[in-house]
Amino acid sequence: MDAQRETPKKNTTEHLLADRREGIGVCGWVLVSLSFCLVLITFPISIWACIKVIREYERAVVFLLGHILSKKAKGPGLILILPCTDKFIKVDLRTVTCKIPPQEILTKDAVTAQVGGVLYYRMYSAVSAVANIADVHSATFLWAQTTLRNVLSTQSLAQLLAAREEMAHSIQVILDSATEHWGIKVARVEIKDVRIPVAMQRAMAAKAEAAQRARAKVVAAEGEMSASKALKQASMVLTESPAGLHLHYLQMLTTLAAENNSTIVFPLPINMLEGLGRKNRGG
Known part of the structure; x- marks a missing residue:
């Protein structure tokens, strides 16, 4: 059992050493080994200085003797930083x-x-x-x-x-x-x-106001034209049917009587007015 426990630990240490030894040369490997020994000698005090916590939204770029370690960022979680040889920079990945x-x-x-x-x-x-x-x-x-x-x-x-x-x-x-x-x-x-x-801004406002006035004039002209056509059509209908004019008089009288008016207008038939006018001229 002890041999099985020591084997994974040994493999992990060798992996870390191999990872850090890549591209740093013989002198770099010696310095990394000395850093490991320093951590082991001063353990467990040194562990608090070597372990860093990286948050979920952060990543740490670790430099080993000037080289980026493993060519990728570390984290999130716990990462190991060796004294004297390692330097890390935190990067925030949030928007x-x-x-x-x-x-x-x-x-x-x-x-x-x-x-x-x-x-x-x-x-x-x-x-x-x-x-x-x-x-x-x-x-x-x-x-x-x-x-x-x-x-x-x-x-x-x-x-x-x-x-x-x-x-x-x-x-x-x-x-x-x-x-x-x-x-x-x-x-x-x-x-x-x-x-x-x-x-x-003033020029644009004046231009917009002029355009709005032009549109209002066009709408008013179209309304007057429609009203003129309606009046023309109504006059043609009344010309063809004189009794319709009398009915219109009676309807107006009903409308005036429904309101609170002190004066009531009684329209006289046009034929009666024409007859009175002829008698006056004959007399």
Whole structure:
């Protein structure tokens, strides 16, 4: 039983030594061996300095004498760090929200505007984020600013106001392809606000008001035309049927009597008025 317990322990130690010995040369192997011996001699005090806890959303890139250990990140869980030979860098894999301040751009139709946005990205490769660039967050932020200006400056003001989603997707594709070797995945880009000069706002408001007035005039003209056609049709009907005019008088009288009026108008038949007029002329 003791032999079986010692064998896995021996194999594990040999695996760690082989893992750390890769690419570090003879001198590096000697230093790693001395570090192991130092840990064993000062055990269990040294164990608290050698064991590090990596959270679920973190990864640790461990450097052994300047070389990335196993060419991949460690974690989550417990990792072993040897004193004097190992150095580790923690990387947060959670999504980062980056606010892009308003950028002053000149649109395709020579209009000056200020456009801001929001960038969402995360690290998918901790080793690339640490080994390929010095400050991945600052580089991503500056590249997002530059791309935002370059893409929006090729659009007109009307496109800038109407096609935000399409332009945001184009910016996302450009950023994602550029930051791929940094271990960055761009999840989403949003164009937050578009600010134009006050004079341009007034001009656009005046243009919109003039267009609204023109539409109102067209609607009024169409309404008057419809009313004229209805009156013409009604007059033609009354001309063909004189009794309809008397019925219309009676209906108006009924409507006036239903209200609280002190005066009631009694319409006289037109024929009676015509007869009175003839008698006056004859007299």
